[in-house]
Amino acid sequence: MSKTIQIAGLEVELVRKAIRTLRVTVYPPHGRVRVAAPLRLPEANIHEFIEARRAWIQKHQARFATQTPAAELSYSTGETHYYQGRPYQLRVHATEGRARVVLQEDEGVLDLYAPAASTPAERQQVLAAWYRARLKEQLPALLARWEPVVGARAAAWGVKQMRTRWGTCNTRAHRIWLSLELIKKPQDCLEYVLVHELTHLHERLHNARFWGLMDQFMPDWRQHKARLNQAVPGQPQPTAGDAD
Template sequence: MRDLLDLGELHAEVTRKAIKHVHLSVLPPAGKVRVAAPQSMPLDTIRLFVVSKLGWIRSQQRKLQAQERETPREFLSKESHYLWGKRYLLEITHADAAPMVSLSPRKLYLQMRPDADQARCEEVLDAWYRQQVRDAVPALLERWQPLLGVKANRVFVQRMKTKWGSCTPASGYIRLNTDLAKKPPECLEYIVVHELIHLLEPTHNARFVALMDMYLPHWQHLRKQLNRLPVRHEDWAY
């Protein structure tokens, strides 16, 4: 069940779920407002909650609209691509063999079949980025799970348009954005810790903030660093 709150210039999409608390999200790229609310909560109560958060909503929208975005990738030689925060120049070669990605100190080599189009190049490179995150996660889990006293049942790495990561505490599942492979390694660590702490505290309340402060004292600096970096160009659709 979905409702639409009309607050003048601001519109908020409301989705009813089997949850106990209201969750408010401001989504990229333009700052669309989405509210997840308990199924029995009256719409007027949700409206009052959203109105009370108008200052925060406007602040988040300004940040999203100001964030730098990558130009669309065309997969041409000499195009800039990134791995763990470092810039590489793309070098495309063709061979009648399986696609392959490799690195030199300054270049990212993408070997493709002669008939490969742009979509296929993107697919191969995305799969490679996904594997980079998958390869980096076990060491982070090995370090942080014992410290936090939690255990993720499964970690998925996937393309995510609106989040760097997510956690489902009931199942113990964590999801990470493939594009984290393009950012500095400490950004991935921050997101992993963030999602693991959600296994202790599902919401972003004062307890969550206190836990982040305790275990990763510079987490707010890392969050700002991640949010300042250019994000993937997308034709966002909702």
């Protein structure tokens, strides 16, 4: 159940949940603010939490206001799609066989084979399945590389489409999830998110201890984070401003 309240000059959607800590999220494209709060937490505490983060919220709202809206993709020949940080031209081919995607790296082309009567949504599913398979192929080797560095092991991991985050971590289950959109970013961005989520297995909160551990495990994480959050014109950017 949610309601809209005014805090520090901001319109905020307040949602009560069976959680232990407050979380505020700023959503693209218009900078909508949503705070999730424990069921019995006094509203005065929520006001104090939002007021302390007002500058952070407004920074993300300003960033979203300057972003170019993502283009409506039709998954047709000539469109640009990204893989591991590199733009590729999509070529769509009619086929009576299995729908699939073939990477032509030297040509800078993604060949997508689908039935002649396929819809944009169906072609999107074909490309998404290919992206998912490529990301899942890469993760075991990256986990084997970074888990010893971080000194923490994920009991389980997965890939899913996320609207507002690059990754999440369930610290109790030692399970991490990574955004499917990461396959479109350079590999160092993927590695940054992986290390970020593994570090949460040591420290749940984004506090001084957490960032100190990030400095220890990946000294250049700030560079990778900045690159990750660079919007690509015409491409959707799944992340929102999110602070625990």
